[in-house]
Amino acid sequence: MTRTRTLLLWAAALLPGISAAQMLDPSLLMKPLGEGGWPTYSGDYSGKRYSNLTQLNQSNVKNLTLAWTVRLPAGLGGGGGGRGGFGFGNALPTIVGGEAAESSGAFGGPPNIRASILEVGGVLYLSSPDNAWAVDARDGHILWHYFWKTKGGTHIGNRGLGMWGNWLYMETPDDYLICLDAKTGKERWHKETANFNQQYFSTMAPVVIGNHIITGTGNDLDEPGYVQSRDPETGDVQWTFYTVPMKKGDPGADTWGSIDGARHGAGNVWIPGSYDPETHLYIFGTGNPSPAYTNPPSRNGDNLFTCSIVAINVDTGKMAWYYQVNPHDTHDWDSTEAPILMDGAFNGKSRKMVLHADRNGYFYVLDRLTGEHLLTSKFSETANWASGVNAKGQPMRILAKDSTVPGSLVSPNNGGATNWQPPSYSPDTGLMYVPTSDVYSMYYLTETDPRGAMGLGGKDEEVLASMGSYLRAIDYKTGKVVWAHRYPGFSGGVGNGMLTTAGKLLFAGDAGGNLVAYDAANGNILWHSRLGQVSNAPETYMLDENQYVLIAAGDTLFAFRLY
Amino acid sequence: MLRKSRFGFTEVVLVLSLAVAAHMLAQAPPAAPQAGARSAARGRAARPPAFPDRPPADPAALERGKALYGVQCNFCHGSDARGGEGGPNLLRSDIVLNDKNGEKIAPVVQNGRVDAGMPKFDLTMAQISDIAAYIHSFKVGGYDVSRMTPPSIVVGNAASGEKYFTAHCGSCHSATGDLKGIASKIADTRQLQQTWLMPGGGRGRGPITVAPVTVTVTLPSGEKVNGRLIRIDDFIVTLSDTDGGQRSFARSGDTPKVELHDPVAAHRNLLPTYSDKDIHDVTAYLVTLK
Numbered sequence: 047m048t049r050t051r052t053l054l055l056w057a058a059a060l061l062p063g064i065s066a067a068q069m070l071d072p073s074l075l076m077k078p079l080g081e082g083g084w085p086t087y088s089g090d091y092s093g094k095r096y097s098n099l100t101q102l103n104q105s106n107v108k109n110l111t112l113a114w115t116v117r118l119p120a121g122l123g124g125g126g127g128g129r130g131g132f133g134f135g136n137a138l139p140t141i142v143g144g145e146a147a148e149s150s151g152a153f154g155g156p157p158n159i160r161a162s163i164l165e166v167g168g169v170l171y172l173s174s175p176d177n178a179w180a181v182d183a184r185d186g187h188i189l190w191h192y193f194w195k196t197k198g199g200t201h202i203g204n205r206g207l208g209m210w211g212n213w214l215y216m217e218t219p220d221d222y223l224i225c226l227d228a229k230t231g232k233e234r235w236h237k238e239t240a241n242f243n244q245q246y247f248s249t250m251a252p253v254v255i256g257n258h259i260i261t262g263t264g265n266d267l268d269e270p271g272y273v274q275s276r277d278p279e280t281g282d283v284q285w286t287f288y289t290v291p292m293k294k295g296d297p298g299a300d301t302w303g304s305i306d307g308a309r310h311g312a313g314n315v316w317i318p319g320s321y322d323p324e325t326h327l328y329i330f331g332t333g334n335p336s337p338a339y340t341n342p343p344s345r346n347g348d349n350l351f352t353c354s355i356v357a358i359n360v361d362t363g364k365m366a367w368y369y370q371v372n373p374h375d376t377h378d379w380d381s382t383e384a385p386i387l388m389d390g391a392f393n394g395k396s397r398k399m400v401l402h403a404d405r406n407g408y409f410y411v412l413d414r415l416t417g418e419h420l421l422t423s424k425f426s427e428t429a430n431w432a433s434g435v436n437a438k439g440q441p442m443r444i445l446a447k448d449s450t451v452p453g454s455l456v457s458p459n460n461g462g463a464t465n466w467q468p469p470s471y472s473p474d475t476g477l478m479y480v481p482t483s484d485v486y487s488m489y490y491l492t493e494t495d496p497r498g499a500m501g502l503g504g505k506d507e508e509v510l511a512s513m514g515s516y517l518r519a520i521d522y523k524t525g526k527v528v529w530a531h532r533y534p535g536f537s538g539g540v541g542n543g544m545l546t547t548a549g550k551l552l553f554a555g556d557a558g559g560n561l562v563a564y565d566a567a568n569g570n571i572l573w574h575s576r577l578g579q580v581s582n583a584p585e586t587y588m589l590d591e592n593q594y595v596l597i598a599a600g601d602t603l604f605a606f607r608l609y
Numbered sequence: 610m611l612r613k614s615r616f617g618f619t620e621v622v623l624v625l626s627l628a629v630a631a632h633m634l635a636q637a638p639p640a641a642p643q644a645g646a647r648s649a650a651r652g653r654a655a656r657p658p659a660f661p662d663r664p665p666a667d668p669a670a671l672e673r674g675k676a677l678y679g680v681q682c683n684f685c686h687g688s689d690a691r692g693g694e695g696g697p698n699l700l701r702s703d704i705v706l707n708d709k710n711g712e713k714i715a716p717v718v719q720n721g722r723v724d725a726g727m728p729k730f731d732l733t734m735a736q737i738s739d740i741a742a743y744i745h746s747f748k749v750g751g752y753d754v755s756r757m758t759p760p761s762i763v764v765g766n767a768a769s770g771e772k773y774f775t776a777h778c779g780s781c782h783s784a785t786g787d788l789k790g791i792a793s794k795i796a797d798t799r800q801l802q803q804t805w806l807m808p809g810g811g812r813g814r815g816p817i818t819v820a821p822v823t824v825t826v827t828l829p830s831g832e833k834v835n836g837r838l839i840r841i842d843d844f845i846v847t848l849s850d851t852d853g854g855q856r857s858f859a860r861s862g863d864t865p866k867v868e869l870h871d872p873v874a875a876h877r878n879l880l881p882t883y884s885d886k887d888i889h890d891v892t893a894y895l896v897t898l899k
Contacts, residue, residue, distance in 0.1 A: 152657050200659040219659070243706045245660045245749070266751060268701045306697045337751065428881060452762045452889045453802060455880070486880045488803065492757035497692050500701055501751020508799075510807040511877050534841045536822070536871065558842025574844055 068167020069228075070209045075254065076323055080548075083587050084165040086318075087206055087251045088468065093320035093386040095470040096546045097586045101593035103549030106608060107563045107573045113594065113607045116186035120177045120601070121154040122193060138188055143224065143233045144176075144195025153201050153219070158581055159598035161206035162251060162468070164214075165587040170596070170603075171209065171228065175201040175219050175249070180231060183589055183596075186603060190231030196220045199247035200264065205317060205466070208252030208259060210278040215259050217248035223261055225281060237281040244269045253318045253328075255360050258284060260328060262315035267501045268336045271314035271352075273328075275363060285363030289313035289332045289351050297365070298350030307344025312336030313352035317382040317466055322398070322414060327357040327366055329400055329414060331382040338378040339449045339491070339505040342498030348373035353381040355402055355412060367417030372406050373440055376448045377431065377489070378460050378502060379405040386471045386478060387414055392421075392523060401522050403469055403480040405462030406431070408441055409520050423525025428457035428484040428513050449489040449505040459487040460507050461540070468583040470544035470552070472566050477519040477528060479552055479566075483540040484513040512538030515557045519569065531569040533557035543583020545595075553595060555580025561597050561604070577604060660750070666742035674743030677736055685727070690744050695726060700749050711741035762799050763893050765886070770894030773887050781875060784898055792898045802892040806883075807876050820872040824848050826858050827866040834858075838869060 074082040079089035080098035088095050102110065122142065157174035164171040169189065170181040176196050180189040199219030208215040213234065214226040221240040226233055240246035240263040250262040258275040265271065271289040276282060290311040291299040302308035312335055319330025335345060335352040351365075353372035358365050371381050386401040392411070399420065400412040407429030411421040422439040432441035447456050457463075461483065469480045486509075493504030515538060517531040533541060533556055542555030552566040561580055563573040577599040585596045595606045666674075679688075685696030692698040699705050704713050715737045721729035732740070748755070774784070782788050795801040795816050803810070809819030822838040824846060836848030839855060846867050847857040858865060871877065 198657065198659050198661060201656070241703070241707065242660075244703055245706075247659065267749070268698075268751075269703075310698070310701055430881075446885060450885070451759050452764045452885075452892075453799070454885055455806075455883055455888060488806070490759070490762065490799065492759045494759060495691075495756075497687075497698070499751060499753075499756070500691070500698070503751035503753055503756070506757070508803050510803070510810050510880060511873070513877065513880070534843060534846075534867075535838075535869070536877075556842060558840065558844075560842055560844065562843070571843060576842075576844070 068169065069212050070166050072211075072256075074166075081588055083167070084163065084585050085209060086164070087162045087208075087253060088318070088320065088384060089162075089585065091255075091321035091323065092388065093384045093468075094388060094473075094546075095468055095544060095583065096472050096548075098548045099586055099588055099593050100548045101588070102547065102551060102586070102595070102608065104551065104565060104572060107549070107551055109608055110563070110573050110575075110595065110606045111609055112575070113605045114184075114186035115602060115604045116181060116188065117602045118157055118159070118172075118174075118177075118179055118181075118188070119191065120157040120174060120193070138191055139231065140191045140193055141231045141233065142193050142195065143236065144193075145220070145222065145236075146195040146197045153196055153198070156601040158203070158600050159603070160203040160466075160582050161598070162583065163585055163596060163598070163603075164207055164209055165585070165589075165596070166209060166228075168589055169228070171207050171214055172598075172603075173204045173207050173216050175204045178207060178214065178216050178226060178231070180228065181603065183587065183594070183605070186605060192216075192224075192226055192231045192233070194218050194222070194224065197242060199242065200266065202247075202264075203249050203466075204251075205249055206251035208254045210254045210257075210259065213278060215252040215254070215278075217250055217252060217261060217263075219247045219249070221246050221248050221263065223248075223252065223259070223276065223281060225278075235281055237276070239263065239274060239276075240265075241269075250316050251318050253321070254278065255321050255328065258360055260319070260360070262318075262330075264316040264333075265312060265314050265336075268310035268312060270309055271312055271333055273315050273319075273330065273358070273363075275360070287358050287363045287365070289315060289354075289356070291350070301347035301350040303342070303344040303346035307342070308349075310336065311345070311349055311352060312338075313349075313354075314380075315382060316380075317384055320385050320387045320400075321360065322387055325366075325415060326360050327414070328360045329355065329357045329385050329387065331355055331380070331385055331402065333380040333382050334375045334378045337498045337500055337504060338502050339376060339489070340493055340498035340503075341376065341448065342496065345374070345498070349375070353379070355381065355385055355400060355410070355417075357414070357417060369410075369412050369417045369419055370440065371402065371404050371408070371410050374443065375406070376443065377406070377456065377458075379458070379462055381405065383464060383466065384468050386469065388471050388473065388522075390473070390476065390522065399522070401471060401478050403464050403478065403482075403520065405458065405465055406441065407458050407463035408432075409478075409480075409525055410439065411522055411525070421522075421525050423520075425480065425518055425520055425525075425527055426458060426463035426482060426484055428486065429463060430455070430457050447489075449491040449507075451491050451494065453488040453490045453508075455486060455510075456489050457484060457486045457513075459485040459509055461485070465540065467540060468543035470546045471522075472546035472552070474546075474548065474550060475519070475566050476521060476523065477566070478522055479544040479546065479554070480518050480520060481515075481541045481543065481554065482518050483515045483538060485538050486510045486513065509538075512536050515540055517541060517544075517554055517556070517564075517569065519566075529569045531564070542580045545584040545586060547586060553584035553586075555582075555584070555597065559599075561595075561606075575604075575606070577602075662748065663745050666746060670739045670742045671746060673736075674739035674741070677732070677740050678743050681730055681732065682740065690747055699744055700747055705744060706749065708741055708745075711738035714741050714744075762802065763889075763896055765889030765891070765893030767890070767893040767897050769886075770890035770892065773891050774894055777879065778891075788895070788898055790899060792896050798892065798896055801895060802888065805891065805895060806880070806888065808873055810873070810876075822872065823870045825868045825870070827868075828858075829865060841867070841869070
């Protein structure tokens with residue numbers, strides 16, 4: 047590092063006004079993704095992950111160049127701030143919080159960034175389980191690091207942070223919602239959002255809508271899923287919406303064998319939903335019913351409102367409509383994958399719609415004002431668990447493709463035809479871009495007790511082989527796959543999330559560890575950089591009149607731009 | 610973190626096995642490529658369980674609790690506390706999950722739940738504490754290997770399986786040749802089924818060693834380079850040649866020409882064609898090849 051650069055970095059560190067956090071102007075949250083940074087999970091509320099930035103386009107993307115990279119330290123170890131770090135030793139401030147008496151560091155290890163990263167006022171805010179960071183969006187140097195001493199919980203990922211004014215919000219694997227000061231990383235408060243004893247764990251990125259902080263949870267036992275709204279200043283609960291009936295007479299109660307079954311029916315919500323400011327509807331997908339693989343009498347029926355797209359009024363928490371994409375799921379295929387809100391023509395009529403590509407291998411189009419079903423199609427060539435689609439547009443499950451003692455040959459595998467990796471929709475092409483995987487597994491039933499198993503128990507899934515991983519582009523008007531790019535080889539890796547831009551570009555992490563820019567119209571490759579892996583979805587933001595493309599690869603961030 | 614692809618093929622196996630393990634979780638991660646999967650696997654191995662088991666109870670209390678449970682609770686809630694004649698599964702009950710020593714269970718036991726058909730029980734706090742200790746001694750989690758003792762997976766018709774085998778597998782395999790005694794070599798019938806469906810597949814620790822995927826790269830000069838596939842994406846193909854060294858070739862569309870030779874291609878391509886009955890019949894047949 048040159049002396050000049052060192053001095054400059056010191057100057058930046060000593061003068062927080064230059065690079066430190068800017069308050070989030072709430073009006074930015076109401077704008078389409080573009081000049082306003084990346085203030086929420088999907089960049090904007092629509093879930094499209096389509097940026098109207100055009101500086102980068104098909105003619106110049108071949109010159110896209112690394113601007114900076116930084117490796118993120120996790121846990122209590124702290125560290126020097128990686129490659130973009132401070133000049134002298136351990137200057138990185140690590141702020142520590144948590145309810146655990148002590149932290150053994152047993153849940154540590156290098157972070158794997160699966161989060162969406164916020165970009166607000168030149169600062170990036172991101173997270174991994176138990177860790178949050180603020181990073182200068184210009185050069186990648188770390189402004190602060192927050193570490194939460196955990197009691198435990200499933201540490202599978204953290205989908206990102208939410209922001210309201212000067213405050214950041216993070217969920218933890220041991221079920222707390224933490225509020226941090228974005229400027230300093232100091233904790234303002236934390237609130238318990240779910241019961242750790244009941245084996246909830248929390249990974250969702252909080253979604254900020256007006257004065258609501260929306261949270262969700264995960265659970266692999268049999269506990270009911272819910273979405274909750276909290277006050278951004280106090281953290282107090284404003285409303286709670288359960289995704290399964292909790293008492294006799296609740297809507298959907300007749301789609302379960304018993305109320306005890308419904309109350310232990312899961313439907314957890316662990317990916318942020320989308321929001322329609324016109325109707326005040328928060329629209330999200332719900333998880334699988336539980337027990338996931340077995341069919342005790344308590345699960346008799348369609349099991350509402352699991353595996354559904356649900357719209358609730360964000361002011362009241364009351365349901366406006368629902369559409370169940372996968373009645374009585376038996377393969378742990380959550381329907382939490384991000385719903386995309388878009389407007390367009392459908393059958394000659396102008397519609398406001400929801401697009402959803404499901405872990406079960408099917409693609410759905412709904413009217414988002416009413417929940418009316420418009421279209422279902424199969425995007426996975428190998429999906430073999432349904433005999434067709436019924437009049438409501440729901441795939442009809444073949445009972446023999448449930449887990450069986452001698453084994454059932456089923457595609458998708460449990461990981462699904464697609465999963466949490468965010469899809470994208472470009473209004474320029476009318477196509478939805480989905481990372482997909484066609485894998486066969488044998489599903490063996492190991493619990494023959496008529497009472498079924500609990501949670502994910504009762505089966506063994508043995509993967510056989512991948513028939514291919516594809517980036518698929520789906521036309522919402524027909525449900526047909528217009529083009530598909532097959533990743534070479536047989537690794538079965540699904541690649542990672544998607545970003546489209548008004549520069550007619552599609553960015554995606556492929557199955558081989560490359561960040562790739564494609565022509566969004568046809569999948570032709572225009573640029574790539576091999577990072578070894580890609581662990582989240584690409585994002586873009588404008589800073590100092592330069593358009594950046596940001597991506598995470600495990601514990602490392604990479605930012606690209608033109609020079 | 611940018612691992613050289615020296616370990617490429619091993620990585621594929623590791624990634625697959627990780628994918629299988631990860632699928633025990635609802636929020637399945639992707640079958641991530643290389644570096645991340647490896648470090649994640651290392652990180653995970655050292656981790657304690659996400660939800661800790663309760664500390665073991667005093668054995669005497671457990672014994673007393675077991676006896677009381679057997680008399681007072683067993684009929685309705687089942688001998689394994691997972692539900693019985695009318696009574697719900699206790700292991701996933703929020704009252705039980707949040708109870709420590711019977712303090713949350715006691716009001717329910719002592720007052721009953723008239724609306725749900727549960728009578729009052731005249732039990733002391735000490736007795737309820739013992740019962741609680743017994744209920745808390747069961748493992749709370751969905752994926753419980755100790756419960757996984759299914760009956761035999763062999764349900765098919767061996768004669769039909771033999772017919773299927775002759776018609777679809779006979780051009781490559783023979784019951785008196787390469788598969789002679791296969792059922793003795795692979796005694797576990799589920800493993801036998803998985804192995805014939807996809808040799809070397811799944812968790813990558815099957816009893817059959819499968820030749821690696823090989824690749825032929827035809828250079829513009831017409832020269833052909835053959836070797837074991839290390840890795841391939843849209844931009845690079847890397848192979849290991851006979852002396853163990855590695856060679857990488859830049860790819861641009863169809864140039865140079867790259868052909869992958871998948872030793873289990875025939876098995877892979879059959880997967881979409883099987884009915885479950887075909888599979889079970891062939892397994893029933895192969896089980897006879899002792």
